[in-house]
Every structure is written in structure tokens, then in C-alpha cells.
Amino acid sequence: MEIRAKPLFVQRPVEASFSVRQDGVRNTNSWWHFHSEIELIGFHRGTGLQFVGDSISRFEAGDVVMVGSNLPHCWRYDETAESNATVEPYSTAIHFQPGLLGEVFMRLPESGGLVQLIDQSARGLLLRGAGARRVADELTVVRQASGMHRIIALLHCLATFLEVQAEAQPLSSVGFDYRIDRMDEERINKIYGYSFAHLGQPITLEDVADLVGLSRTSFCRFFKRRTGKTYVQFLTEIRIGYVCRQLVDKPQRPVKELCYASGFRNFASFHESFRQLTGMSPKAYRSQAQQITPRNFHR
Template identity: 40%
Template sequence: MKPHLLKVSTGGPLRSFSIRQDTVPYINNRWHYHPEVELIHIKKGEGMQFVGDSIQRFSSDELLLIGSNLSHYWRFDEAYFGESPQAKAEILVIHFSETFWGDQFLRLPENLLIKALLEKAKLGIRVVGTTKREVKPLLEGCVQAEGTQKIILLLQILDQLSRCDQLQELSSMGFKDLHEKAEEGRINRIYEYSFANFRNRIETEKIAEVAHLSPNSFCRYFKSKTRKTYSQFLLELRVGYACKLIREYRLDMRQICFESGFHNLTSFHKAFKSAMGKTPLQYQQEFFNKSKPAQRK
């Protein structure tokens, strides 16, 4: 699979930027980039998120700002696919050009913070805390608004984001997204093979063969692209899948361990606690306690 330069539609001749809501899990379900900035609210959905050289799981209620030409990819879990999917996705996404309001707009002294925000977004940004709660109603309003009000709401969102300190950069400092087809094709082959086979043992020699590299070169290559070893990446995939099994099925921990691709309970518990900060049993108890309806007094 090769990277795609995605052509984003504005949604019609009377619109200067695109905003839409989706309920399908294959939105952004390929490695791609586009000159437009992307503001995305994943209302419902879980899976693996790739932004530049950042790889991590995403879950419902994620709000992210993806800068111009930054490669990204959301791969939803298998539960969201098929003829009768067990889970439903819900996404709100805005695409806009940095210059849709004119070449000089961001150079105005009043807009320097927004200009800095969009520059920072070229590494990818996650919005958290109270800022995320405050921005979400503005996003919903932007969907319904017409005419000038739609642009005003987008500006309010960007202004609010530019003034807060509750932003988490995703890619590493100095990351360069060069969009080299050969390199992006290689990293995509690695991802696709890993997603298809992470529940089995993957030898370094085999994944290196998929990447068309020697084992030593593969280890250096993967670390340079993702800031983690391939072993760490596999453990994160397996722990993420274990979390899904814990939430969706009443399986015992031994079943979850082996279904997730671990080969013994000791390594399963160690990897799970390292990734999640708690044991699988603690995670299970917390999840089901939160899921219980509140009792009336």
C-alpha cells in the first residue's frame, strides 16, 4: 500500500472549507496526507493512530489537529467492520486550507497565535482537558451553521486552541515528513503485515523480509521512523487488543492472554502494566464498575 495525496472537497461551490460527520470506520483508513489542515473529533471509535512518527491507540472522544501535509492514518479495530459490525464509529472532521481566507489573514498581528498554532500542528496535536470540553460545542455548532457564521465558529475554535496550554504534540521535534513513496510504501507494508499477524509470533527475519531490509537494518529503520523498537510496537498492538477483549467479552485472563498474542501470563501481565499503568484485572474491574448504572438513592 502506497501513501495517498488526498484531494479534499470543500463540499460545494458555496463553501470555502469542508465539514462533515461520518459513521463509517474507513474514514482516513489509509496512510495519507493533504495540504489542508484537519481538525477531527472521534466521537466514537477505537483503534491504532498513526500521526507522523507517532504510533498509539486512540479511543472515543479524541480531538486532534493535524497540520498541512502531515501523514496520518486511523485504523479502527476489526469490531467496526463487517456486514453486522459489533461497534459503531462516529467522526466529525473539518478540512480547511491555511489560506482560504486570503494570503494575508494569518499575517495580521491579531492572528499571530493562530499562525503559531497551525505551525505547531505540523507535528500533530491532541487537545485534552477543559479546552476539549469547551471546543466540542463549537464544533457541533459549526456543522449546523451557514454562511459567515460557519467561518466565525471555525475562527473561535482556532482562537481558543491557540490560547490554551492543554495541547499535546504527537510527532517528535524535528520530524520531517518527506512523502518519499518508497519509504512510505515500506512502512505501510510493515504496518499491514503487523496488523494481520500480531497475534502470532513474528520473527525479526520475517518482518525484515516484508520491509525488504536485513534484520539489523530493519531494527534501525523502524526505530528511526517510530521512536520505538518493533518489539515495543508489537506489545502495544497486543495490549490494545487485550483491552478490547476485556471490554467486550467475559473471558478469563488466560484466554485473553493467548488470544492477544502473548505466550505466557507473566509476559502478558508485565506488558499490560507497563503500557496501561495497571494490571489486566484492575483494568477489567475499573471498566465494569464505570459501566454499571448509578443506583438511585
């Protein structure tokens, strides 16, 4: 599935101070986008790649992610994810403005932790395990509540996140510059869509630069400035992500076959890149994946 070229700006309902939604189909958030609201999302099923700022990592059912105001992000489900919309939804998401609770409330001594949490969400925060399950339960309560009870439920959800905050993993790097305009956003979506569509084929910098109407030099400068990494780094990470998924879903496929299917042309280079990103060899990853759920990887 190709990432949409046009970003979606999600506006809160007029009759509500913040929005809550459930996604019954996958890839509702599969395009690179940002919004002024803080997003708190819990994943109920499926696996895939998540892009938060300059971070590319895997997500899986049970994860909870908090994305700060105006931090670019998107989630792409693996093609093996179920597409039946009649069963459990893929995710539940809350969007709320940082100033939702008001300046007076945020200045209260009891609100100090919440202020820090909102500040730290500027990098994106990932929760897994018991802490994520607690927050996910509170997300369900928020979705089911109405009126004043929904505001109270949101506060309780954020308080629960605060209690397990020590378990949260920052996603984007400290120095990531996410000042981005709509034209940049459209270009990034075109680049991402093209890269995924041609993952197993040779992709040159000239090909992608032409796609967005830039010279090779200007493209390299643009991509590094807007994503925090070079295009070659990005392409390597999504190719390794594809291999990781295949090692879990199709453990009988030879590693060398996966190397070339993912677009690498040199097995030694592939092996080195895989070890740098996952901390282990492809065979060790496959062995571990057969015992536990798919492992998260980061640069």
C-alpha cells in the same frame, strides 16, 4: 480489516477554500497517510487505536484531534465498533491549508495564538472532556455553514480550540522526523496491515522485512527512521492495545488467555510490557475500566 496499501491524497473541492466531511463508515482513515492540510477531526462514536507520528494511543467517542501539516497519521476502529451507516456518523473532519487565512491575517497581533497553535499541531494535539465537547460543537457549526459564514465558523472553531489549548495533550514526540515519500508510505501500510492481520501469531523481523523487500538490517533502520520506534516496540504497543480493548469488552476472559491471544509467548514479559505502557497491571486496568471509559495509553 487490513490497512490499504495505497495512500489516499485528499484534495479540497475546487469551489471551496477548505473541506469538511462526515464519515458514515468506520476506518475511512485506517491507512497510514499524510497531507499538506491541517486536519481537525472529532469522533462521535466508536473506539480504536490512533497512530499520529510516533505515537500509538487509544481514541474514543468525544475525542478531538488536530494533526499538523504533513504529519503521518491513521485511525483504526476496534472490530466491535458499530458498522451501521444509517445512525450517527463516526467522525467529522476539517482539512485546511496552514496559509488559508493569508500572510497579512497571520501577522496581525490578534493572530499570535493561532500561529502558535498551528506550530504545535506539528506534533498532533488531543483534546478530551469539556474542551473537546466545545470544539466538537463548533465543528458541527462549520459543517452546517456555507459561503462566507463557513470561513467565519472555522475561525470561531479555531478560536475555541485556542481557549481550551491548555487541556490539549501532544501526541508525537518532539524529535519525530516525518519526512516521508510515497514509497515509504506504501511500505509502512504493508507493514501495518500485516502486523494487524497476524497479531496473535509469531511475527519475526525477517517475515516483515521480506514483505517489503528489505534485508533485516535495512528494515530495522527504515522502520526506526520513519516511525520513531523499533518494530518490536510498535508490535508490543499494538498487542497491548488489543489486550486493553479485550479487558474492557470481555472482562471475564482470563488475563493469561489474552496474553497468548495477543501474540505474547511469555507471561512475565507481557505483564512487564503492559505495566510499562499503561502504568498498571492488567487486573488493575480491568478494574478501572469497569468504572470509567477506556483509558488512553502511550509509550
